Amino acid sequence: MANAAATVRSVTGSAATVTDVASVKSPILAAARDAGLAGRFVGGHPMAGTEHSGFAAGDAGLLAGAAWVLCVEPDTDLDRWLGVAALATGLGARVVPATAAEHDEAVARISHLPHLLAAGVATVAAAAGPLALRLAAGSFRDATRVAAADPSLATAMCALNADAVETAVQALGQQLTKPDRAALIDAGHRIRVGWPPAPPPLVRWPLHADLRDRLLALGRRGGWVEAVLPDRLAVRDPG
Amino acid sequence: MANAAATVRSVTGSAATVTDVASVKSPILAAARDAGLAGRFVGGHPMAGTEHSGFAAGDAGLLAGAAWVLCVEPDTDLDRWLGVAALATGLGARVVPATAAEHDEAVARISHLPHLLAAGVATVAAAAGPLALRLAAGSFRDATRVAAADPSLATAMCALNADAVETAVQALGQQLTKPDRAALIDAGHRIRVGWPPAPPPLVRWPLHADLRDRLLALGRRGGWVEAVLPDRLAVRDPG
Structure with a gap:
């Protein structure tokens, strides 16, 4: 992973934003930081797929409505983050902000x-x-x-x-x-029949100065970014 | 359960064979024995269904190819067992012999x-x-x-x-x-991709004297009874 990050750094210029699609985010973030990529790295994880792999398992609708986590860290460049978010939402995905550790x-x-x-x-x-x-x-x-x-x-x-x-x-x-299996089964039942949660209301967000914290709070309460517009975001916010 | 078994005994004559369709077999067997029903009881478990209940969840094809365990115990009357097996196979199910404890x-x-x-x-x-x-x-x-x-x-x-x-x-x-998660994941993968096992060969069984032990051995090696005929059984036997 360190080699890959170093290679990416060596073959891309400083204007290039770097993202990834791996299923675990903390080790990738660490490798990007070690390679000096942190300022232009936005960790990502499109969460779609099946138990099948390869081209034959592809599906043009695979990303529609799927969650695509984009990591927000203290050293994330938010302009670059918005650029990757525009790409992911443009493919139909729901961009969920989270730290690598939360993901x-x-x-x-x-x-x-x-x-x-x-x-x-x-x-x-x-x-x-x-x-x-x-x-x-x-x-x-x-x-x-x-x-x-x-x-x-x-x-x-x-x-x-x-x-x-x-x-x-x-x-x-x-x-x-726990000895009370009935309580566990009842709790699991309530959670499962309430899942997936209904889409929360669509609201407009101006691009506030405190966007970093607002994005992370949005993800923590189960919301996501639905579209990136020039001067605002369209978000689904459980409030 | 004891009450139900006593009621069943009181409303059925000694010629009547009693079976059941519960998901756990040992407590039902114990209740049947306690009620003096053991000689005419054949515990059963048709293993078909979904997460839905009630009439609306019914399906005419539900039992086709489904396993229907019929319990074979030391005190099981094999003629009655064959009668219940004829009913279950007639509905399209695969009759798997097993003790209540094995089930x-x-x-x-x-x-x-x-x-x-x-x-x-x-x-x-x-x-x-x-x-x-x-x-x-x-x-x-x-x-x-x-x-x-x-x-x-x-x-x-x-x-x-x-x-x-x-x-x-x-x-x-x-x-x-176990610390070696890769070994567990590999073992689980091999088991899952080999499941369900292919149907074993169809063979004829005369109604041998040692049918009780032969039926239990058949179930233990993954076989089942496919049809009950007047003088023989058609069984799927992995051998």
């Missing part, structure tokens, strides 16, 4: 933990023998679907996001060891 | 554990706030799908199968605390 904590819980659990459930089921795998049906199929994906991707995500993944595993362990 | 161990791992994990993942994700739930996409959706189902069913299944569920949770915990 990595979130994806550890919504994506990397599910990948680990898919492998775990498959392994625990197989340990009960051919009878269990023969009886496995819908709940097994869905619980393990992402285990069908290229395992090297899940391994890389878990390795690059090891601390946040470990925290997520511990948090799950605490839920599973 | 309960298997479903703890392929169904009840996934239900608990769906609730756990939803709860752990929600704890990271609105940002995480906004970013949640395909892997979260599938990992938590069964949490959308009526929570009272999952709660009852986990409570009635508490020992096997606890064993499954412990087995998962052991997988998740």
